[in-house]
Amino acid sequence: MDNQKTTFESLNLSEPILRAVRAAGYEMPSPIQALAVPKILEGRDVFGCAQTGTGKTAAFALPIMQMLEAGGAYPEPKRFRALILAPTRELAEQIDDNIAVYGKHLHLSHCKAYGGVSQNPQIKALSAGVDILVATPGRLLDLWSQKKLEFGGVEYLVLDEADRMLDMGFIPDIRKIVAQLPVRRQSLLFSATLSGEIRELASAIVKNPVNISVSPDSPTVEKIDQYVAFLERQSKTELLADILKRRAADDPKSLALVFCRTKHGANKLAKKLNSRGIGAAAIHGNKSQSARRRALESFKERKIGALVATDIAARGIDVKDMSLVVNFDLPEEPETYVHRIGRTARAEASGMAVSFCAPDDGDLFAQILRYIKRDIPEFPENPYRVEPPKFARQGDSLREGARRGGVSRRRARGGVSTGRAEERRGARNPRPPKRSGGPRAGASRNSNSRKNPSGRGGPEKKSAPKLSKLRGIFGLMGFDRRGR
Known part of the structure; x- marks a missing residue:
């Protein structure tokens, strides 16, 4: 038909x-x-x-x-x-x-x-x-x-x-x-x-x-103006605040949906934005239903301009004329990228998506490029720009994707990303943070605050630089970080 x-x-x-x-x-x-x-x-x-x-x-x-x-x-x-x-x-x-x-x-x-x-x-x-x-x-x-x-x-x-x-x-x-x-x-x-x-x-x-x-095999992203901003992790909040303030100056009723990987990160970012005079609220699985409803209603009624969400909490959010999605944290699965930016450009409308890529996010960004089979231009208004990480160089990423047959790699066991697994546990059975005992003492199950890049408690091993080099070598050979 x-x-x-x-x-x-x-x-x-x-x-x-x-x-x-x-x-x-x-x-x-x-x-x-x-x-x-x-x-x-x-x-x-x-x-x-x-x-x-x-x-x-x-x-x-x-x-x-x-x-x-x-x-x-x-x-x-x-x-x-x-x-x-x-x-x-x-x-x-x-x-x-x-x-x-x-x-x-x-x-x-x-x-x-x-x-x-x-x-x-x-x-x-x-x-x-x-x-x-x-x-x-x-x-x-x-x-x-x-x-x-x-x-x-x-x-x-x-x-x-x-x-x-x-x-x-x-x-x-x-x-x-x-x-x-x-x-x-x-x-x-x-x-x-x-x-x-x-x-x-x-x-x-x-x-x-x-x-x-x-069109299940051709992600519907053509209607969306997509950009990537390469920057240090500590500059992400400042760039986000700059973007939101500029948009609010042009259109006080503009709305932005900001994605974080964890609930702790969403709460922390919403507080930082509010402290900078930008109305924001966090929405995730650990929030009560009444708190989530209040946040969503404030967003729809333009009482706040930014909603900071985790992936699962964002399902069902359908707000008219929401024209901006920001990937504050890149998703760990490329399919999630399409789901996220699909929150804008609803029902044949147009929209914009900006993704923040820190130096250690190169692999994640390369997976996205291979999945959507197109380049993403750099965000032009980025005063915090740094050189793109090696695996995030767009032409290299597309060639590498062609060499591997365009297959995206899952970074977590069973094809479910760590961020989603954390959100899933919290959504169905939220648990308070542990305060004592064990290497994870003082950190919630869904926290993105970690003592070292490995995500494990305790002192970082001295062999970490060697491990990092080995992971890079294995990545070039087509293996993911878990050796698969």
């Missing part, structure tokens, strides 16, 4: 939904919407692959809501007719907000269930039954174990951002939930990436699915 010639009217959507879509400012369906909506209305299972910001929520929500309304059934107590699973609280809340917009002229009930807030309002809403439940896996299983809900009424299942579910360790929970659902149901699975594990999961959930892919 040529989405350039497709309108929402041609997708066989009902008039009440079309009115809501028009009122929300939607003009033309995105590619994923044009491809998925008709197949879902036909009753087919769908296995969809699309990058963030492509309109996946409307792609599955609009047809499901239309079919629920047409069905005319009412949910039974403790039951729900459609179950939408999301990896994070922010994404669950965003989906539920969108459902409220799309269902403005329908007669459907919906609620959200996630951790970090009191479960009592969720239990009360579920006690009478709802048409649509948007939930995170952990809270859903908690309520089920307390016998506050039943899975027997599910007609539609949506698993959104399955790759993030995998990263966060939710797959066992997903399998447990699916085992409780009726066999006769329509199932939809969406993911931004298609790993072997995701395909294996899909085979257990969707039956004879329609496979829909929207």
Whole structure:
């Protein structure tokens, strides 16, 4: 289907939904919407692959809501007719907000269930039954174990951002939930990436699915003006403050999303920005849900100009006219780079992304260049510039990527980066910092404050320079830092 010639009217959507879509400012369906909506209305299972910001929520929500309304059934107590699973609280809340917009002229009930807030309002809403439940896996299983809900009424299942579910360790929970659902149901699975594990999961959930892919192998970054700033690590805060102040002078309502690798780093950076007169707030897994909501609302209402976030906490953040993303810390996986900068340039808009590259970030930046298969120009307004590290020289990086077949290397066991693993642990089971005992005394599990570059406590070994040279040699030979 040529989405350039497709309108929402041609997708066989009902008039009440079309009115809501028009009122929300939607003009033309995105590619994923044009491809998925008709197949879902036909009753087919769908296995969809699309990058963030492509309109996946409307792609599955609009047809499901239309079919629920047409069905005319009412949910039974403790039951729900459609179950939408999301990896994070922010994404669950965003989906539920969108459902409220799309269902403005329908007669459907919906609620959200996630951790970090009191479960009592969720239990009360579920006690009478709802048409649509948007939930995170952990809270859903908690309520089920307390016998506050039943899975027997599910007609539609949506698993959104399955790759993030995998990263966060939710797959066992997903399998447990699916085992409780009726066999006769329509199932939809969406993911931004298609790993072997995701395909294996899909085979257990969707039956004879329609496979829909929207450029999964060509990261959608063309609409975004990308830049890199080479600088010393200690200069990063000053350059960020300079950028934000200049943008605020040009446009007081400008918004910037800043990514840090750890929660501790996000908190520290937000405090530094505020001390420099720049309104900022941090958002991550250790923040309470009320604190995260306040920060996000302040950001959307332009009360603050910068939101400092970790990768997982940023899922579900969809703010209109957010035109700048800053990678204060480079991600440890190149795919995450695309997810991050996709927070800007939403819905065909344009945006800018600036990545800070310190001298020891050369490998990470080279992986990004190989993944997106294009050069990234230097940020022109960088008074703190230093010479690019050897592996960050752009032509060298692209040639090296071609020599290796363009395969990016994972820096952590099992393909999950250290930063994501830390965030995952904190998101599901936040722990206070240890204050005594062991080599990690006084450092939180997610802290990026370390005594030495190896990330281990205790004095740095004298052989570190030799090890560094050996790692460089192994890197040139195609091995990562773990010898793989």
